[in-house]
Every structure is written in structure tokens, then in C-alpha cells.
Amino acid sequence: MPAFSNPSQHEQSQQVLLHPSHIESAQFDPPLQLGVMASGRGSNFEAIAQAIARGNLSASIRLLVVNNPGCGAQQRAERLGIPCKVIDHRIHRDRRALDRELVHCFQAAEVEAVVMAGWMRIVTSELIQAFPERLLNIHPSLLPSFRGLDAVGQALQAGVKISGCTVHLVTEDMDAGPIVTQAAVPVLANDNHEALAQRIRRQEHRLLPFALTLMGPHWRQG
Numbered sequence: 001m002p003a004f005s006n007p008s009q010h011e012q013s014q015q016v017l018l019h020p021s022h023i024e025s026a027q028f029d030p031p032l033q034l035g036v037m038a039s040g041r042g043s044n045f046e047a048i049a050q051a052i053a054r055g056n057l058s059a060s061i062r063l064l065v066v067n068n069p070g071c072g073a074q075q076r077a078e079r080l081g082i083p084c085k086v087i088d089h090r091i092h093r094d095r096r097a098l099d100r101e102l103v104h105c106f107q108a109a110e111v112e113a114v115v116m117a118g119w120m121r122i123v124t125s126e127l128i129q130a131f132p133e134r135l136l137n138i139h140p141s142l143l144p145s146f147r148g149l150d151a152v153g154q155a156l157q158a159g160v161k162i163s164g165c166t167v168h169l170v171t172e173d174m175d176a177g178p179i180v181t182q183a184a185v186p187v188l189a190n191d192n193h194e195a196l197a198q199r200i201r202r203q204e205h206r207l208l209p210f211a212l213t214l215m216g217p218h219w220r221q222g
């Protein structure tokens, strides 16, 4: 891995690594039918929608589910005209009840795979077993380093010089399922939490659509 003196050089190198043209042009007929889950800002959700709109991902987002009413992801869905349902975790008895509701919604929307794009709740076997090998999560670290909460803060605290992001299949062991793909991101000398989180998010926005294109043929075979 070459040493980069600034983030834009690093981004150019990721472009080559992440977008081999044969993957970028993969077409699915019909397009992949996706469900997305988000809790906050929703920039990864929008990155999937943009990749679809630009023709870089052969997919359709059938439903976004958010657990925080009025969150950024919900506002983005309204702007983009993508169906969005609010399932407020506070009104469900426990995690399993929340996940049963999620499964019900995604099955009714006839999705073939579900993406946790900034979903800040622990999920249970109710959801995981309903979508075997069809539930993806994006996490802001190079797993298996820095599992769990505040991965960006953990990386800064540890003093690592390279961090990144990971897309993986969700299993019952949190942030430990099979890795689909990863992108490395340098930690720069003057980084604070927001600067590093933002640089990682920029790579996430590229990585997540790429991961979906990688998984598509596997889902269509199964």
C-alpha cells in the first residue's frame, strides 16, 4: 500500500481498486430488489440510491425502514421518492419484536436482500434467519478490528495509521460475519473524529454499491 500525503490521492487509488469495469457493469434482470435499514443521517442509503440512478448498480430500493422518526434517512427518502416506513424501536417490547416487524415489512415489500446502512440497533436471529446470507451491514472499521460502538473513536484511541470500512454478512456474532469487501482509509496526523468519520464515509458510499454488485450473482443462484 503506497503512502498518501493527502486524501484525494488515496481516493484516486481506491477508484481503481473498487471499480473494475466488469463488476461495475453487471446487470441483473430484474434488478436486485433491496430493503434498506437506517437510523440516522442516511448518507449510505442515498449513496445506494445514487448508484442506481447513475446506472452503477442494477437494483431497486423497494423499502427503507428507519427506527428514528424524522431522521435524515427518512427525509432523504421523501426527497428521493423512495417508500419509507418508520418502525420506532421505543414502542416494541424487545429486540425480537422489533425484528419480527422488520421481517414482516420487508417480506411484504418482496425484497430479496436487506442492507443495514447505518442501523444502530443490535439485530436478532428473527431478522438474520429470515434473510440467510442476504443481510449485509456496513461498519466503519477494517474488521475484525474495532467491532461494536464508535469504531472511529476506537481507531483514533488505538493510534492506528490505517482504518477503513467493511461490508459483511450479518451473523449472530456482532460485526463478525463473513467479510464481503473492505476499503482502507488513512488516518492523518491532524484527524479528529469528524474528519476521519467523513473520510471513511466517502469510501463507504463507494463500497456499499460495489458489495451489492458482488453479492448479486450469489443471491440469484440461491
Ligand code: GAR
Pocket (backbone or CB within 6 Å): 038, 039, 040, 041, 042, 043, 044, 045, 117, 118, 119, 120, 138, 139, 140, 148, 150, 151, 201, 204
Ligand atoms: C456509517 O459510517 C456506518 O458505517 C456506521 O454508521 C454510519 C452511518 O452513516 N454504522 C455503524 O457504526 C454500525 N455499527 P449514514 O447514516 O450517513 O449512512
